Amino acid sequence: MAVNLDRRRINAPSGGTLAPVFARTVKEPGYLQSLRPSRTRGPNEPRQIFLQTGIVPSASGSAYLEIPSASSPSKSTLIPPTSSLKIAASVQGPKPLPRSASFSPSLLLTTTVKFAPFATRHRRGYIRDSTERDLGVHVETALRGVMIGERWPKSGVEVVVTVLEGDENGWWGDVEGNGTGNGGGWGLLNVLAGCITVASAAIVDAGIDCVDMVSGGVAAIIRNPEAKDAKEKVMRILDPCPAEHQEIVAACAVGYLASRDEITEIWVKGDVGTDPDGLIEGATHAAVGSLSVLKEVLLEALEAKFQTQSADANGGLKRKQQDVQMTG
């Protein structure tokens, strides 16, 4: 650390700094809490998804997913109340393994998940840290079960997922890592589900044989101490936005194959109790929701591809004639 220190400038404290505390949040006890966003969707209503395939021309397959922030930007504060999710994925391959690599009877899958340095409020470095590597393992598990790897011996495929904007782990007004009785890191589950969906779209775009389309979904159990109804005190919601909830008890992300009714990837964390079935079922419902978007988008992309192909077939002929005219 000391070696890399810039000696010509006045450096920031080595431990980092705290965000400024504004007087109003301290003076008026209720003011800070009044800024907290609340969930306007129903408990079983996921956020809207934007998905597009074929955005990276040099890759064999690519996709971009965006879950826009539900709440409108407020005028009183600069910090957006809820976070949004923006993920790009590209697939390189299948391509032959280098000659130096040992023989592999099936397709070797490598997944890389990287947050952009500006993806979350907490800055990420340029080198992948342990959470990013951990996410990479999760995405790899989700995809490995879907791809029919034995059809490509001696070859490899790389899935590179870049998170441009990630869901936050909690609301900015809450002290980070200070939750009561849970592990935190709830935003990662949303990021994982998004990564699975977008990587799946990119793989289909690349034309790699799969048994089914995998899609990601998240469900959470939240505790709401202010609710009057006893039923609403602890409830299950689909596609949670961590900023909107004061206390998340447990959450679950799945990679779900809808037509086979199978789960390739499951990540449950928090105090689930003895029976996680309800939570897993909720997550699969959310996954089915994102699958409907995925199917629609892939169909559209396919139609567009055929249209351009037929247009190219006509256009190519014309161009040839023009070329002849030019040279002549």
Add this chain to the structure above:
Amino acid sequence: MAPAQAAHVNLSPAELSFLRSSLSQTPPIRLDNTKGPRDFRSMRAEYDVLPGANGSARIALEDGTEALVGVKAEVEKSRWRPAAGQQESMLTVATGDVMMRDDNEEEDESKGKGQNAWIEMSVEIPGFRDDDPLPVFLAAMLTESLLASGALKDRLYINRRFHWKLYVDVLLLSPPLSYPLALLSMTAHLALLTSRLPALKSEKDEDPLFDDDWDASVPLYPKTGKSTSIAQADKPPVIILAMAVGPNIIFDPCKEELAVADAVLAIACANATSSTTGARIVSIRTIDPPSHLTPPGIPNSMNSATGGTVPASSAEALTQRELLADTGVWTPPRGGMKRDLISQIVKMAVETGGVAEEVIGALQAIEVG
């Protein structure tokens, strides 16, 4: 693009197919045929092996895999954070009017004050770099299950200015002969269960001063018999590995058994705080079974050496391969696991008298006896 996977098993498709069919019988015949589907491999365990650590444990499995865990605690200065509860006292100090805070809530003060960063876990496996997927995945799962109940990190709170920082260093002493998650978690469980922190002598917000008598130290995980209303004492979580082969569920699979698994699940369980059930879940993760990377077998009908005909085109080869589903020729499993299978595995692990309760009880017995 270099594969950084755990060492692959070198089994031929015929061996894999044989293993799979014997494991999917009822009852399954495991590689070690004296074991039932719920039996763990036998192990030797000891604790307090490192004199310089607050708690330590070593577990050796019969196949030679050995893990060592040391738990070390250090006093660290907490960074001051502006929190909602501290505002009033802070403001009064700022105006020059020094007011003592009402300290009757001292009992409950550590509740919810713990931070996730106070626990640091490192996993070292020979032959792997720190940033390889396997150690990172293992460390993430172990940390996640430790943090899932907030009770541990709250116990690390000393006062408003100081806290304990807990370093849990997990070392695998042998090369990973089987998937080491369950072993590492059990060793970490035993080490944490037997860790002790020096007794605090100073009060409230003073600079912490500790009793230098080690006999007076307090266990990190307090035993039962305190004035708490909780029926059972809080214990560290333990991770159980389970795999599914056909209709069978097998716990604590060895490396060869994992090579034919349809799906592998790691379930982190902590003991139930209310004594109604056996255990509660704190985390579940799927693990990519190594069977996805096994070589597919070639049936006699497609092999010219055994009197078959080699398919003329690759398209034909693909079609013939797909028709092999139930012929007993080894094909790597595809897809994931059914939902009811997951719930069945989880139920077997956490029910009263289930696997989790058994493991936690057995590790507790090591300390007692």
